[in-house]
Amino acid sequence: MLVNTDLANLSDLSFRTAFVIYIVALVLSLIHYGRIQSVIDMRRLRDTKAEVDAKELVVAGTGSSTSDSFNEAHGLIDEPFDQELYDKRLAGAKKFSGMAQAMVWFGIALHVVSVITRGLATKRFPLGNMYEYILVMTALAMVIAAVVAQKKNWHTMWPWLLTPMVILMFFNSTVLYAQAAPLVPALNSYWLPVHVSSVSIGASIGLVSGVFSLLYLLRIWQPKGKERGFFGAVAKPLPSAKTLDSLAYKTAIVTLPVFGIGILLGAIWAEAAWGRPWGWDPKETVSLITWILYAAYLHARATAGWKNYKAAWINVLALATSIFNLFFINMVVSGLHSYAGLN
Numbered sequence: 123m124l125v126n127t128d129l130a131n132l133s134d135l136s137f138r139t140a141f142v143i144y145i146v147a148l149v150l151s152l153i154h155y156g157r158i159q160s161v162i163d164m165r166r167l168r169d170t171k172a173e174v175d176a177k178e179l180v181v182a183g184t185g186s187s188t189s190d191s192f193n194e195a196h197g198l199i200d201e202p203f204d205q206e207l208y209d210k211r212l213a214g215a216k217k218f219s220g221m222a223q224a225m226v227w228f229g230i231a232l233h234v235v236s237v238i239t240r241g242l243a244t245k246r247f248p249l250g251n252m253y254e255y256i257l258v259m260t261a262l263a264m265v266i267a268a269v270v271a272q273k274k275n276w277h278t279m280w281p282w283l284l285t286p287m288v289i290l291m292f293f294n295s296t297v298l299y300a301q302a303a304p305l306v307p308a309l310n311s312y313w314l315p316v317h318v319s320s321v322s323i324g325a326s327i328g329l330v331s332g333v334f335s336l337l338y339l340l341r342i343w344q345p346k347g348k349e350r351g352f353f354g355a356v357a358k359p360l361p362s363a364k365t366l367d368s369l370a371y372k373t374a375i376v377t378l379p380v381f382g383i384g385i386l387l388g389a390i391w392a393e394a395a396w397g398r399p400w401g402w403d404p405k406e407t408v409s410l411i412t413w414i415l416y417a418a419y420l421h422a423r424a425t426a427g428w429k430n431y432k433a434a435w436i437n438v439l440a441l442a443t444s445i446f447n448l449f450f451i452n453m454v455v456s457g458l459h460s461y462a463g464l465n
């Protein structure tokens with residue numbers, strides 16, 4: 123089967139351009155992240171001053187110095203809150219968040235074009251090697267993340283989501299890159315799109331879920347309004363721990379059945395191709411372990427007596443095994459699934 127080199131080149135160009143656009147979006151989101159920190163500081167100062175004013179009303183006429191002591195304890199001054207400066211900083215932060223979100227959608231459009239043109243160039247689903255798998259998986263993960271961030275207006279999540287995506291895409295375009303080519307014989311089956319698509323969608327959603335659990339653990343360590351030190355400053359713009367935990371849980375609910383269906387379809391394909399549904403191949407084994415961890419996380423999360431932060435560690439472990447499966451198993455370990463284009 124001949125490969126359309128023009129479309130293949132367009133796919134490569136679109137992917138690399140999307141990568142650059144994501145870097146620009148990351149820079150803009152980091153500027154927004156820094157600016158929103160000062161907005162949060164001013165907002166908390168305003169709220170504290172309001173608390174002081176309310177306290178002064180309570181002790182008014184008694185001659186008590188309670189409010190003065192409160193001011194000293196909180197390092198407050200008697201100057202009025204600068205609402206105009208607050209509004210200016212908030213508007214500036216929103217401007218950069220809007221620019222970052224727009225760049226993300228632009229990058230996603232190019233990313234999707236890269237996936238489509240790769241498929242058209244090879245006249246098949248673009249899931250034939252590691253490069254194509256990560257090409258599709260990162261595109262799916264970005265779409266999911268963008269929808270969540272746009273719907274909930276949580277633009278402070280972008281530095282945390284874009285950073286692993288940019289690293290993964292850089293690694294994919296350098297170390298894992300493979301030129302467009304026909305499928306290897308082992309993958310030339312109608313089972314390829316249904317099996318690998320299910321696994322890639324499940325893994326993409328699981329990636330987002332794992333990042334949310336990591337951020338939830340950071341927020342638990344640095345509670346809202348009680349942040350301390352460097353990590354406290356980093357965690358300050360994040361949503362509440364409850365919100366992050368809810369996001370991780372809801373996305374994991376989708377991950378479990380989709381990823382499980384992908385494993386099941388893979389077993390059916392293995393029966394047709396190799397005469398057995400399961401052979402404890404390294405990739406099969408680690409995929410099953412990852413799925414069990416997602417199931418354990420959801421079970422622990424819904425079980426009375428389990429603290430949510432303990433369950434979150436299981437989701438983080440599932441993320442780690444998924445990454446281990448993606449790179450170490452595909453690139454180092456030999457097995458029946460060693461057709462990543464690197465062996």
